[in-house]
Amino acid sequence: MAKLHSDSSTETCIFCLIAHGQDKETEVIKENKELVCFRDIAPAAPHHYLVVPKQHIRSCLSLQSGHIHLVERMAEMVKAVLHDQGITDMKDIRLGFHQPPYTSVDHLHLHVLAPASQIYKCMEYKFILWSYRFVTEKCLQKHLKDNAPPQMATQDASDSEDCPFCQIADNHTATEILLSDEELLCFRDIQPSATHHYLVVPRTHIDNCKCLQGDDIPLVERMVEMGWSVLKKTKVSNLDDVRMGFHVPPFSSVPHLHLHALAPASEMSFKSQLRYGPQSHWFITVDKVLSQLKTHGKVK
Template sequence: MGNMESSKSDSNKGMVETCIFCWIANDQDKETEVIKQNKELVCFRDINPAAPHHYLVIPREHIHSCLSLHKAHTGLVKRMAEMGRAVLRDQGITDMEDIRLGFHQPPYISVDHLHLHVLAPTSQISKYMSYKFIPRSNNFVTEEQLRKRLKNKTPPVQCISGS
């Protein structure tokens, strides 16, 4: 089985069978409680929270990481952040200045599926885990930084081989 992409049904289209986040996004993981979802995105609690409120927002489509994105994904990143903020508001967070939204960059990712970390309050991020969520560091890029970076990033050119 050289291709790991599932072709079982349209609802699982783009699912990588070995990816836990694909399983969660396609309602295949019965242990994860989904907090909010729509046709494009799913939000759930991080299993190893670094703050009192620590959620992950993932696209249903399998995208490896923030390095896989280009300018056409700017809207996706924005919608991921909007869902993250909505979940925080739903959970009673009112101080939107004391939150952090961002992505880990390879090789600092633990799951090879694009995911936005949504943390609040920032002032209560665990001192033992705070190094993982330092904005503008090599391992963590904020949602705003990523959207700025994507503005001029063109999609990769795909070579089409002849017959």
């Protein structure tokens, strides 16, 4: 087995304390010499468990090809826990890891959520398949087997039935469509950061704004037009107090191009301004995207 990476801060790592029986408040559901399993303190589904190795590994990006069997054993333990809890439909579960900077604790932990079809709406964004935030156990194992660089442990959602925005575009979800045409559709953001917060997405799968080229300028302009249309349709009073733009990877929650339209921009919280502010490293305004496409033929 590959050498596991240790960390000098293990004495203060909460998962290390739990794994070694030093946290009396956490109930360990299953344990062996290598792993422990316990409930997530902020469950996102009726059954939400974490499996962690007793030896400290910072995150899934610390793993190497020699850790393949460790990941397999983590998955085996959590499936055994589900069986013990009476969960029999193994097709309706979600297994995966958060990738930095989206990890809540810097100690490798496998999430299992069941039933996946009942993940709480307010928490869905944290466990979206094909996102930069969350990597499935199967995808991680594939990258480890291929000896892919850790930072490449993201899924390619292109033309995938599992892309949530492709599912919405194909009418496979109950999402309310506010506007649509043959090329685009618009719906509400499930985690609104303003009184009015809408997403405009192309029906054709494009990963993100970095994939755009000069030929895509008309597409972006039509996305902006639909953004303005939905703001007018929903009776936004001050159309001078609007922000439109894109998140820059790896900060896009879903790797399917989507334009954010937010209003009133001046009333967004401080946290929302960090995520959608014109000076944010995460966010690029649509005006800047169009300018770069016209000048450079790509988004820098």
